[in-house]
Amino acid sequence: MVPRFWRKIKYRYDLRGSYCENCGNYHYPPRNFCPVCRRRGRVREVKLPDEGRVLSYTVVREGEPCVVALIELDNGVRIISQLSCDPGEVRTGMRVRKAFRRYGEDGEDGIINYGTKFVLAD
């Protein structure tokens, strides 16, 4: 499991996506190939906006309640991510900002997985 996590660190520790210069669409996660333009696409990797708003969410109730949300970033890119907040605080439409957080670990002896979560923006 280590290589699978390690090779994506750049994308897990920050918000990166791809932008196609041919069609103007952004994609998350980054793609090597524009799914809209395919062969004609000109894709480059870009940093995505730090903030966005909650389109929808759920509170997953296995163990500690955990808020998982569909977030639309300020450039329109959508991302499924976790919200670091009290489950009672979250509302649709709420402004959120990215934050570097711990996601878990591969068992007691395994590596600790960090990644991007979101926190309430204001």
Next chain:
Amino acid sequence: MRRVAVVGVGYSQFGELWDRGFRDIVLEAGAEALADADLEGREIEAMYVGNMSGGRYLGQEHIAALIADYAGLAEFGIPATRVEAADASGGLAVRQAYMAVASGLHDIVIAAGAEKVTDVGDPMEILSASVDMEWERFVGGNLPALYAIMARMHMESFGTTEEDLAMVSVKNHRNGVRNPKAQFRREIRVEDVLKSPYVADPLKLLDCASISDGAAAVILASEEVARKITDTPVYIEACTQASDYIALHSRKDVLMMKAVVKAAREAYKLAGIKAKDVQVAEVHDSFTIAEILAYEDLGFAEKGRGAELIREGVTEIDGDLPVNPSGGLKACGHAVGATGVRQIVELTLQLRGDAGKRQVDAEKGLALNVGGTGATAVVSILGR
């Protein structure tokens, strides 16, 4: 392309089958289908098996050869192929068998679907591998969470309520009572659903189909062969498949399963019918919201108005368009790779008039089998 008929159907009990193994339940389904068709094993020319994750649910791969062997077909060495598209694997197996017969390659083919989920591993965790593991599951987006995100959006966009969702579960449980092979044969009330604990808000335990053990099989034959061996052939008038972006966040409209819309549109065209001509349907209610979305994406209701069908009783077993008379995934049980085949079994029984206490009056039936959150859809239209 040749016309293809269903000439034999069978399925095992669905549920937590602690005392029965994978091979036992597959054989039960297959033997029932052969007996129903009054065929012998030697007459089967090829086999397709829908199975999502033998490797993780059972620790066993090479499922198709195993089944062919234990079905007594190793002697004949028929081609046996496993197909996978998460919980749409069964639908895929039917479609592969359909294509093999329609194309003229084979005259008699069996499509089976089977899953044994109670032996090894965590069933929901394994089923959740149908979503994007790196970009959805990693951040906590398992299958219930993603359907819950769709459910909340549907509620906030269109006024669908938790009671509406509960009514889907109540209806399917009521139907399940009449199905002797269903896992849950007891009625529940809306209050029971609303009081059941949240799995992923707004979805509660009784909004979610259980992941079950089970197997189903259908035998398909060319029209010419079918006419010789049965007086009650049911024809597959269309069997279409489509795909979509695997992750919810990549889809422009999170509340529309584009694969379902596309597969349905093509199926209606091939069958020469419209959505309003469907008289009975078996749809993929892995979560209650999925049945509401299916109403809309199959064209039974306009987008956003799916809940009206359940409120008005249209999809009840005695309504204008009975949906999931078998009890659906919710009450019959969701045996993952078996589900898509079991749906075809149910439609065949309904169209032949062999559905017992849950019989509806129908000449055209539709089945919708969905993989994961909708990245695969298989739509079949059957007619007698």
